[in-house]
Amino acid sequence: MTAADMSAFLDQEFEQVKGDFTIEHVAANQVTVRLNIQEKHLRPGGTVSGPSMFALADVSAYLVTLAMIGPEALAVTTNCSIDFMRKPAAGVDLIAHVRLLKLGRQLSVSDVLIYSEGMPAPVARASLTYAIPPAKNA
Amino acid sequence: MTAADMSAFLDQEFEQVKGDFTIEHVAANQVTVRLNIQEKHLRPGGTVSGPSMFALADVSAYLVTLAMIGPEALAVTTNCSIDFMRKPAAGVDLIAHVRLLKLGRQLSVSDVLIYSEGMPAPVARASLTYAIPPAKNA
Amino acid sequence: MTAADMSAFLDQEFEQVKGDFTIEHVAANQVTVRLNIQEKHLRPGGTVSGPSMFALADVSAYLVTLAMIGPEALAVTTNCSIDFMRKPAAGVDLIAHVRLLKLGRQLSVSDVLIYSEGMPAPVARASLTYAIPPAKNA
Amino acid sequence: MTAADMSAFLDQEFEQVKGDFTIEHVAANQVTVRLNIQEKHLRPGGTVSGPSMFALADVSAYLVTLAMIGPEALAVTTNCSIDFMRKPAAGVDLIAHVRLLKLGRQLSVSDVLIYSEGMPAPVARASLTYAIPPAKNA
Numbered sequence: 001m002t003a004a005d006m007s008a009f010l011d012q013e014f015e016q017v018k019g020d021f022t023i024e025h026v027a028a029n030q031v032t033v034r035l036n037i038q039e040k041h042l043r044p045g046g047t048v049s050g051p052s053m054f055a056l057a058d059v060s061a062y063l064v065t066l067a068m069i070g071p072e073a074l075a076v077t078t079n080c081s082i083d084f085m086r087k088p089a090a091g092v093d094l095i096a097h098v099r100l101l102k103l104g105r106q107l108s109v110s111d112v113l114i115y116s117e118g119m120p121a122p123v124a125r126a127s128l129t130y131a132i133p134p135a136k137n138a
Numbered sequence: 139m140t141a142a143d144m145s146a147f148l149d150q151e152f153e154q155v156k157g158d159f160t161i162e163h164v165a166a167n168q169v170t171v172r173l174n175i176q177e178k179h180l181r182p183g184g185t186v187s188g189p190s191m192f193a194l195a196d197v198s199a200y201l202v203t204l205a206m207i208g209p210e211a212l213a214v215t216t217n218c219s220i221d222f223m224r225k226p227a228a229g230v231d232l233i234a235h236v237r238l239l240k241l242g243r244q245l246s247v248s249d250v251l252i253y254s255e256g257m258p259a260p261v262a263r264a265s266l267t268y269a270i271p272p273a274k275n276a
Numbered sequence: 277m278t279a280a281d282m283s284a285f286l287d288q289e290f291e292q293v294k295g296d297f298t299i300e301h302v303a304a305n306q307v308t309v310r311l312n313i314q315e316k317h318l319r320p321g322g323t324v325s326g327p328s329m330f331a332l333a334d335v336s337a338y339l340v341t342l343a344m345i346g347p348e349a350l351a352v353t354t355n356c357s358i359d360f361m362r363k364p365a366a367g368v369d370l371i372a373h374v375r376l377l378k379l380g381r382q383l384s385v386s387d388v389l390i391y392s393e394g395m396p397a398p399v400a401r402a403s404l405t406y407a408i409p410p411a412k413n414a
Numbered sequence: 415m416t417a418a419d420m421s422a423f424l425d426q427e428f429e430q431v432k433g434d435f436t437i438e439h440v441a442a443n444q445v446t447v448r449l450n451i452q453e454k455h456l457r458p459g460g461t462v463s464g465p466s467m468f469a470l471a472d473v474s475a476y477l478v479t480l481a482m483i484g485p486e487a488l489a490v491t492t493n494c495s496i497d498f499m500r501k502p503a504a505g506v507d508l509i510a511h512v513r514l515l516k517l518g519r520q521l522s523v524s525d526v527l528i529y530s531e532g533m534p535a536p537v538a539r540a541s542l543t544y545a546i547p548p549a550k551n552a
Contacts, residue, residue, distance in 0.1 A: 013182065044151065050196050050215050055189035077188050078383065079355050079405060081219040081495035083523050083541060085516040101527075101539055102499040106382050106407065107354065109497050111525070111539060113515075125515055125525060125541060127497060129355060129405075131382065216521065217493050217543060219357035221385050221403060223378040239389075239401055240361040244520050244545065245492065247359050249387070249401060251377075263377055263387060263403060265359060267493060267543075269520065289458065320427065326472050326491050331465035353464050357495040 001067050002026060009066070010059070013073045021059055029100040031064045034117075037093050046090030053094065053114055053124050057082060060098040061110040061128035068103050074133045078107070082126040089116040094123070106132060139205050140164060147204070148197070151211045159197055167238040169202040172255075175231050184228030191232065191252055191262050195220060198236040199248040199266035206241050212271045216245070220264040227254040232261070244270060277343050278302060285342070286335070289349045297335055305376040307340045310393075313369050322366030329370065329390055329400050330358060336374040337386040337404035344379050350409045354383070358402040365392040370399070382408060415481050416440060423480070424473070427487045435473055443514040445478045448531075451507050460504030467508065467528055467538050471496060474512040475524040475542035482517050488547045492521070496540040503530040508537070520546060 001009070003023040011018050020041075025032040033056065035041065041052035058077055065075055088094060095115045102109040107129055114124040139147070141161040149156050158179075163170040171194065173179065179190040196215055203213055226232060233253045240247040245267055252262040277285070279299040287294050296317075301308040309332065311317065317328040334353055341351055364370060371391045378385040383405055390400040415423070417437040425432050434455075439446040447470065449455065455466040472491055479489055502508060509529045516523040521543055528538040 051189045051193035054192040058188050077222050079221050081357055081541065083217050084215050085523050101536060109499050122515060127495065127539060127541065219403065219495055223385050239398060247361050260377060265357065265401060265403065327465045327469035330468040334464050353498050355497050359493050360491050
């Protein structure tokens with residue numbers, strides 16, 4: 001899947017988050033995703049909320065899995081471990097770099113580094129496991 | 139802090155989530171929190187989204203920490219590990235039961251079980267670490 | 277499987293850890309396992325090492341899965357998240373209480389609380405996912 | 415600290431694991447560590463056990479923290495999340511590449527990729543948090 005294919009798929013399947021994410025770059029086993037920061041993503045002081053960072057990590061891991069197996073709305077997150085390491089910069093988009101570390105028959109495993117745009121040190125890291133529906137393995 | 143104290147604190151400090159959560163019960167090292175499901179929390183099919191479950195786990199762990207140390211807007215999540223185990227029932231509130239397992243000088247550790255209201259098996263489990271600001275330890 | 281069945285299975289399949297663990301109690305979706313502390317499990321000062329606590333959590337989650345699906349040497353750990361919360365007491369056995377939270381076709385999810393024998397507060401908590409081989413699902 | 419300094423420190427402070435690990439390479443915020451596979455690290459079939467992989471991840475995260483703060487036997491692991499992705503090759507050493515993602519006053523966060531020597535795909539990934547004793551922050 002290309003970045004355009006993935007964007008179209010995301011808009012169609014997940015209306016609730018339409019406009020939240022931009023797929024910046026797709027390569028083998030890697031995707032870069034932007035969280036377009038809006039008021040709803042913020043906490044007092046303008047920092048990005050934990051759930052917004054989780055949502056970015058989650059969608060990024062989903063997309064890097066889809067990039068390899070094709071559009072599959074039914075892949076589901078089974079586990080996420082996330083470390084919040086630094087306070088995001090106020091009013092700045094977040095950029096997630098995700099790598100697919102394993103694509104098995106039943107599970108994918110990805111890791112994600114999240115940056116405030118323009119800052120050198122990551123604000124969060126996450127690893128996620130997705131369960132892949134059996135039909136896709138046939 | 140009582141449930142009413144915590145509700146007032148949450149509404150004041152985190153306007154973005156006002157009305158999302160109801161604190162149902164507070165006891166020593168335990169809090170029960172309801173996620174009042176709204177359209178914004180859902181995915182296609184009416185199931186509750188992963189980020190909404192993360193948000194519930196996160197606020198629950200925050201509240202059980204506050205219940206013991208007093209109002210402290212500056213406690214921050216440093217780690218969350220969450221397992222998504224079953225699909226939440228469509229259009230039903232989620233209930234989180236959180237236990238404080240450790241309250242140290244620098245860190246608190248909690249675990250959370252999340253249920254679809256009225257169903258016996260948990261839909262998710264999470265463990266969270268909060269960093270407690272040094273000022274509160276003095 | 278009973279505690280005796282599980283002990284026999286463990287001794288036969290995992291010779292390297294023979295004598296390390298005692299299965300204390302088995303109930304529906306719950307098992308209690310003792311780590312019989314020996315010199316090899318310790319760190320300077322007599323405290324139990326992190327890898328020894330991990331090993332206890334891992335074997336406990338394995339056993340609570342086996343208790344429900346029957347002897348299955350091929351179930352494998354796919355994820356573990358562990359929080360080390362307190363220093364174990366010196367020279368004292370560890371006791372793990374494990375609960376099976378989910379037993380699906382492909383995955384089991386368990387959580388574990390580990391105690392130094394005789395102390396009220398847990399020294400560690402862990403959650404583990406095991407992948408169950410397809411053959412067992414037929 | 416250099417690789418030689420770290421090796422000497424490890425041998426002195428942790429006699430129980432003497433000879434298990436070789437520090438292969440040290441750079442800014444990065445360390446490479448080898449697990450010298452011995453009989454005690456194996457499971458039936460010659461694969462490396464989960465606790466041995468955990469031990470390698472744990473010591474690697476410890477060493478990359480020490481490399482930056484200096485010898486400090488009292489830094490302790492507070493959290494580890496580990497994904498086991500592939501079966502290690504039989505009878506082959508494991509190599510861990512660890513990166514320090516954050517070094518704060520109270521906590522360090524590292525991530526680790528573990529490889530069977532000579533194989534291109536990682537067998538495990540882990541992220542670890544270490545608590546740094548207050549004295550070192552003064």
